[in-house]
Amino acid sequence: MTQDMLTAARLKERPLPVPQEGSKDERGSALVLGGSASVPGAALLAGVAALRAGAGKLKIATVGSAAMGMALAVPEAMVIGLPETAEGGVDGAGAAECLRKAAKGCDALLVGPGLMENGPTTALAVELLEALPSAAFILDAAAVCGLAAHADQIRRHKGRVVITPHAGEMAQLLDRSRDAVEADPLDAARTAANLLQAVVVMKGARTWIVDPEGARWLYEGGGVGLATSGSGDALAGIVVGLLARGVAPLNAALWGVFLHGEAGKRLAASVGPIGFLARELSAAVPGLLREADA
Template identity: 60%
Template sequence: MTRGTIVREITAETLRGLPLPDSGGGSKEARGSALVIAGSVEVPGAAILAGTAALRAGAGKLQMSIAAGTAPHAGLAVPEALVVRLPEGEGGHVDHGQAAEVLLPRTERAAAVLIGAGMSSGEPTRALTAALLEGPSEAPFVLDAASIDGLCEKAQAVRARAGRVVITPHAGEMARCLGCERDAVEADPLAAARKAADMLGAVVVMKGAETWIVDPAGGTWHYAGGGAGLATSGSGDVLAGIIVGLLARGTTPAEAAAWGVFLHGEAGRRLARSCGPIGFLARELPGEVPGLMRDVAEGAL
């Protein structure tokens, strides 16, 4: 069979063949610590959404890293988290040079790291992403939103992590990563995902009405979609948080991506049934995740 010719549909039955790591006998240490580096002065809620989702996916511990001025508010919103204050520069935004010094030791102690959700676009976030990728941590990374921009220009740093990176772009972010037009990505999202996975040696979650996942070896997964209601502010932050939580538990990158996409999509389906097809909030998605994981495992879904 040639590379990339088999597409696996992501269903509850598929995932029952890929069981999640056990609960570690009740030990939060065994379920790992997720480090969520996210948010900005304009979008502090991204860290809250992603961090909450990581815990709902079963991560044992959570650290949220956010600009110092918004950190106390994030800590109150997610009292389960240890909140790391990041140095601020102009306009209350994170000073990315100083932030790298604060974060590098924490990435070494984390079981999985998420960076980018709700962060400011531009060179500072790119530089911070590169610094952390090139650091000594062996943890898997999830790269979302602003951390994906220009990533293919730093492909060597991603490839050096030997498949331990998951990226979660929508069409616009993928176009900026590959240096092509958005229309080209939307015309053939699977081809774009395959190109990025090959260039970066990473697991690519190509988001859209349907989701395609491609791993560095060309393995391909497809999820038909969780409904129109998922196209709402903060939904992508939740997806990234679910994936990093699963990675913290010890799930492999490709399987964490597949499980994360399914749990996110099915959470949307459940809320569509209980609330209506559109109008539910991203903050409501994480609460559906524990029950979905149970239902998949028990064959109730």
């Protein structure tokens, strides 16, 4: 099967829902679980991106030491402070019950940006996936690396899960070397999609989007400026915002990659090919969505 090139013209065949007049509940509720004492901003970047992608409501669950600052930095969000380990990460065992309550009624969850420990983070993501049977999930960063050990559980939720690994995270997921993943990222993405029955966004200079039914899309845009700290957090946030709006996982992944990449192109043109910041990407998304609606 040949790949489809991810372009604006092709995405016109997969239009996003058109927002109607009504309450914020109709645009969906997103929850971002992320951040640590050393990387609190990852959850902020993702949360703001979710709102810029059109989610109606946002919750951010992060370590207790960062919660007050997060609430002030993102006044649009409800912020939940979670139990914290001595190392400054989320205490998964202590946070699980709090998260189940906080996530009740949410349409989409993002787990991973800025979280510290791979194993406990993956286990917490799987526990939430089991506890929230009607929500869509995107698993990123630390939530991805240990998924192979939970493959049977993830497969049971086919049609609800997107993962967004870079080469290092994919290498841990598949127990391959990073060099092997970088040599054939499409094979890695297809293997992970089959293993987990999830939509896979294999991030890189050329990004592959693969689903377990065999669809494969390639996005070659964006530019070198997107290779910057926090860029992946913004991408994950855009995707969870689209999922919250009711966009199906494959379409949310395709649109998320495209919007993120095109935002990078615009910043490269206005700021320079490198040196723009991940925090600036989200602001370009509403304009790109307006153009898509037109």
